[in-house]
Amino acid sequence: MKPTTLVFPIDEQHRILLGRKKRGFGANKYNGFGGKINADESFRQCAVRELYEESGIRVDASNLECVALFDFQFPYDESLTHVGYVYFVRVTDVQPIESDEMEPHWFTFADVPYEHMWEGDRTWLPMLLEGKLLKGPIQFGPDNSHVEDMRLTEVDTVMESELLARIDVYINE
Template sequence: MRQVTLCYLLRDDEILLGVKKRGFGAGRYNGFGGKPRDDESLEAAAIRELREECGIDAEESSLRKMGEISFYFPQRPDWDQVVHVYFINEWSGEPRETDEMRPEWVLLKDLDYDRMWDADRHWLPQALEGKFVKGKAVYSADQKLVEHDIKTSAAG
């Protein structure tokens, strides 16, 4: 299954989300990330994708892995992916809009899960509480969540 990264920047009581402008997940709030290139580590891919999608620079050492979630799309198995979730609290630069994403700082208390992937409401709040999340989410052909199983443990 394809391995991908997903990064969220956190500052004080805010989270940086991106509105996906095109492609898979267009119109939804999400973190920043994507798939590694040939010999690229997940961490290197996370940092590169962050730079490409919103202009932020960060060090791999600033990544805090908060989860690993497998997403399944039975009608489109080519979309199946294991998402490695990272939080970042230290970076340089200011977020900027790109062809792919429009970044927005959102107050944590105002997170609008209705504008995110359905499964996010089942794992993101727990990760934001400092728990490591691991599990799976299964989506229907119309991209609605039909099954999920998320477990938590102490973050490393």
């Protein structure tokens, strides 16, 4: 189980910034910005670092809104399994830059290219954009793309401390 973060910047025009992944697992799919947590950082520090590395956008960790906690399960390839927090961050007057990993694009909420995203994102991202907070497992099938099972629960708050004990075990392995 890898601890990860995912960040979706939202601007003052109610647009969401997505990145088209240019290489590796998930290439050519649009997604938020994020990745694996390092041993020396918190989830929020990871989210800030990954957003900067992949889009050139700098944000303060205190401005991240924790909107979800997902357990992405890949039973047919356990090396892909990861658990992570999803954040929104409100931004103004930012100009994202393309990185070697991501090509950023702004989309209105109505024009999010769900057909070019992970299958599960098509379910949970609209719910998050409606203001819901979520947690739960998302299980992928043998092709590591199709969602076999998704049991999301709407919650009042996403407690960022829920994973800390499990993360310490992973990082210290």
